[in-house]
Amino acid sequence: xTRFRGRRLAACAAILVAAVALAACGSKTxxxxxxxxxxxxxxGDTVKVGLLNSLSGTMAISEVTVRDSLLLAIEEINAAGGVxxxxxxxxxxxxxxxxxxxxxKAEKLIQQDKVAAVFGCWTSASRKAxxxxxxxxxxxxxxxxxxxxxxxxPYIFYTGATTNQQIVPALDYLKSQGKTTIxxxxxxxxxPRTANKIIxxxxxxxxxxxxxxxxxPLGSTEFGTIVNKVKASKAAAVFNTLNGDSNVAFFKEYxxxxxxxxxxxxxxxxxxxxxxxSIGTQYLDGQLTAWNYYQTTAGAANDKFVKAYKAKYGADxxxxxxxxxxxxxxxxxxxxxxxxxxFDVEKVKAAADGITFDAPEGKxxxxxxxxHISKTARIGKVGSDGLITEVWNSGSPVKPDPYxxxxxxxxxxx
Amino acid sequence: xxxxxxxxxxxxxGAVLLxxxxxxxxxxxxxxxxxxxxGEFIMAGAYTVYVxxxxxxxxxxxxxxxxxxxxxxTGVLGVILExxxxxxxxxxxxxxxxxxxxxSLVLQQAARDVFGAPNVQTRAPDLLTGNVHxxxxxxLATNRLFILGLALAAVVVLSGVLRFSSLxxxxxxxxxxxxxxxxxxxxxxxxxxxxxxxxxxxxxxxxxxLTLLGPIGPTMGTNIIIDAFLVVVVxxxxxxxxxxxxxxxxxxxxxxxxxSTTVSVAKxxxxxxxxxxxxxxxxxxxxLRTRSLA
Numbered sequence: 001x002t003r004f005r006g007r008r009l010a011a012c013a014a015i016l017v018a019a020v021a022l023a024a025c026g027s028k029t030x031x032x033x034x035x036x037x038x039x040x041x042x043x044g045d046t047v048k049v050g051l052l053n054s055l056s057g058t059m060a061i062s063e064v065t066v067r068d069s070l071l072l073a074i075e076e077i078n079a080a081g082g083v084x085x086x087x088x089x090x091x092x093x094x095x096x097x098x099x100x101x102x103x104x105k106a107e108k109l110i111q112q113d114k115v116a117a118v119f120g121c122w123t124s125a126s127r128k129a130x131x132x133x134x135x136x137x138x139x140x141x142x143x144x145x146x147x148x149x150x151x152x153x154p155y156i157f158y159t160g161a162t163t164n165q166q167i168v169p170a171l172d173y174l175k176s177q178g179k180t181t182i183x184x185x186x187x188x189x190x191x192p193r194t195a196n197k198i199i200x201x202x203x204x205x206x207x208x209x210x211x212x213x214x215x216x217p218l219g220s221t222e223f224g225t226i227v228n229k230v231k232a233s234k235a236a237a238v239f240n241t242l243n244g245d246s247n248v249a250f251f252k253e254y255x256x257x258x259x260x261x262x263x264x265x266x267x268x269x270x271x272x273x274x275x276x277x278s279i280g281t282q283y284l285d286g287q288l289t290a291w292n293y294y295q296t297t298a299g300a301a302n303d304k305f306v307k308a309y310k311a312k313y314g315a316d317x318x319x320x321x322x323x324x325x326x327x328x329x330x331x332x333x334x335x336x337x338x339x340x341x342x343f344d345v346e347k348v349k350a351a352a353d354g355i356t357f358d359a360p361e362g363k364x365x366x367x368x369x370x371x372h373i374s375k376t377a378r379i380g381k382v383g384s385d386g387l388i389t390e391v392w393n394s395g396s397p398v399k400p401d402p403y404x405x406x407x408x409x410x411x412x413x414x
Numbered sequence: 415x416x417x418x419x420x421x422x423x424x425x426x427x428g429a430v431l432l433x434x435x436x437x438x439x440x441x442x443x444x445x446x447x448x449x450x451x452x453g454e455f456i457m458a459g460a461y462t463v464y465v466x467x468x469x470x471x472x473x474x475x476x477x478x479x480x481x482x483x484x485x486x487x488t489g490v491l492g493v494i495l496e497x498x499x500x501x502x503x504x505x506x507x508x509x510x511x512x513x514x515x516x517x518s519l520v521l522q523q524a525a526r527d528v529f530g531a532p533n534v535q536t537r538a539p540d541l542l543t544g545n546v547h548x549x550x551x552x553x554l555a556t557n558r559l560f561i562l563g564l565a566l567a568a569v570v571v572l573s574g575v576l577r578f579s580s581l582x583x584x585x586x587x588x589x590x591x592x593x594x595x596x597x598x599x600x601x602x603x604x605x606x607x608x609x610x611x612x613x614x615x616x617x618x619x620x621x622x623x624l625t626l627l628g629p630i631g632p633t634m635g636t637n638i639i640i641d642a643f644l645v646v647v648v649x650x651x652x653x654x655x656x657x658x659x660x661x662x663x664x665x666x667x668x669x670x671x672x673x674s675t676t677v678s679v680a681k682x683x684x685x686x687x688x689x690x691x692x693x694x695x696x697x698x699x700x701x702l703r704t705r706s707l708a
Contacts, residue, residue, distance in 0.1 A: 058633075060531055061531050061532040188677075188678065214676065214677070215676065215677070215678075216677050217677060217678060217681075219633075219637060220677060221627070221628035221629060221634075221637060222427060222430075222628075222668075222677075224423035224426060224427060224558075224669060225420065225423055225668075225669050225672040225673055225677075225680075226672075226677070228416070228419050228420060228423055228673070229673065231551075232416050232551070245533065245628070245629040245631065245633075245634075248533060248535075248628055248629035249627060249628040249629060252538075252543075252557075252626070252627055252628065253555075253627070255543050256543060256544070256545055256555030256556070256557050256558065257545065257553065257555060258544070258545045258547075258553050274532075277532075277535070278532050278533040278534065278535060278629070279533075279535065280535035280536075280537070282537065282538070282543065283543075
């Protein structure tokens with residue numbers, strides 16, 4: 001018995017030593033190149049790009065659809081001749097819904113695979129985790145999801161909405177509908193708390209009243225009391241920044257309490273076509289969402305996108321806002337590279353300003369100063385078929401303003 | 415009026431707690447088996463509704479059919495678990511804890527592989543998505559009333575079985591003194607298996623009820639297992655009565671604190687109350703006096 005244990009100990013020690021040795025090698029490569037910045041390998045007739053999404057873990061539901069959408073764009077571009085005569089070769093890595101893993105995989109894509117750009121990340125936590133990696137290596141990330149604003153990294157292009165392209169227009173819409181008393185319900189983490197800070201500042205400046213504010217822990221599924229509070233407040237509308245599973249419990253409770261889209265509409269900022277399916281259309285019928293794109297958005301570019309996506313992945317798969325933003329990101333990168341005539345990161349960045357693309361959501365333009373893109377804001381209504389149809393849009397693309405500098409009421413928020 | 419509707423919310427939270435804890439009060443309370451996979455049995459019950467609705471289109475009927483079917487499905491799951499693993503570990507409670515936790519992870523992954531990682535949706539009959547108007551602002555949600563009724567019915571049936579049936583007498587005999595029961599000719603192994611069948615089956619029924627309230631997904635079990643253990647521990651091991659009282663007290667306490675503060679504060683408040691209570695009565699609300707030497 002003791003001999004056996006001894007051998008096992010030795011084995012453990014050997015593994016430990018090997019792990020330490022490997023880690024040491026890894027950090028050495030990191031140090032060697034961190035000063036000069038990573039150089040994309042464009043020697044062959046292909047150019048590599050990295051796809052960094054959670055393919056496992058809790059975020060996989062959402063992020064796999066983004067990865068699929070990225071692959072579709074790459075396939076289309078390759079079929080049309082590639083970028084600067086080179087075919088795009090995607091290297092897919094799994095962030096595993098774990099933020100340190102995201103940073104590690106980003107480093108790997110840049111250092112080992114020598115990719116020209118990386119597309120991906122979903123949660124703000126994962127973006128914050130990889131941000132220093134891209135800045136240190138002077139490499140590019142395209143981030144395709146709406147987020148809480150107040151950020152502007154020189155090595156990230158943001159193709160999802162910032163607050164003035166989603167939350168602020170949603171509040172404008174509520175105000176125009178005469179819904180001036182609102183109740184805020186959100187999950188208890190950074191995005192809802194930041195969003196609600198902005199909402200309260202907006203409300204104070206625009207004659208709207210926030211009657212209450214409640215946060216449920218992530219994953220919480222008991223909403224009896226919160227719905228009672230919402231109901232007792234007699235607010236005209238609810239602004240919902242809940243994430244994930246909580247939405248299911250919240251909307252079931254909402255309906256049982258006798259609240260409806262007609263009596264007290266709920267505006268949600270994180271429920272897209274995919275989520276509608278998992279919450280259940282009977283609970284969401286007529287409720288409002290705020291995004292920049294819906295599967296039903298009119299236009300030839302969107303018809304083409306939806307058709308191509310369904311042909312590749314199945315007729316029952318809906319397309320959603322973050323998927324569209326990811327698809328657009330690849331095309332924007334291609335346009336930047338072609339304008340720059342080079343894959344060099346600094347040249348691509350310099351060429352970015354003013355690049356336009358006829359996206360499924362309509363025409364988008366890259367703003368070189370903020371590295372965000374102009375997007376049309378859209379309020380949609382969930383239909384009984386599970387699709388979302390637009391009830392209002394901002395008319396023209398809204399210029400990105402991540403720090404809300406153009407809004408006097410927002411001074412002091414950042 | 416708000417107080418009344420909060421009281422109802424509290425009672426209905428209590429009913430949910432009771433349903434998820436009831437099966438556990440049998441397997442943990444009576445048999446002393448720490449079954450961490452209890453939450454996954456509840457999940458299996460919830461998925462039963464989803465599977466049945468693939469073939470039975472009527473939402474109300476499928477829910478009614480799901481109750482006995484889920485009881486059977488999770489009951490059998492429980493018996494398999496008891497027969498293959500727990501039976502060998504009756505004298506090693508800590509190992510049981512680890513093994514059943516492993517089983518819960520396996521079941522979660524199995525659900526993910528079979529039904530996919532995203533939540534699935536079930537249809538509820540229109541009757542159970544509405545509410546009953548009482549007076550003024552006071553409305554009682556019908557799904558919550560249904561769950562309350564189901565929880566009470568489950569308690570009545572279960573305590574009836576334990577008190578009056580010959581199976582119940584045998585279960586109590588084994589709980590009070592296993593060796594004496596064995597020498598009196600009671601097949602303790604078979605009694606254990608039956609107890610586990612019933613306890614796990616009740617978890618399945620709880621799962622059916624939960625489809626009316628929240629999401630149905632692979633991880634739904636992990637969210638409720640702690641609450642279930644709390645109820646049984648505070649209620650006193652080996653007593654259904656304790657679990658019933660504690661479930662409703664905790665439910666009302668939670669909803670009342672939450673109304674004037676926030677969800678997190680209410681959770682903390684309830685935990686503090688529980689810790690204080692267990693300092694005063696470590697054995698829980700009720701204690702079981704047995705002649706067992708163990």
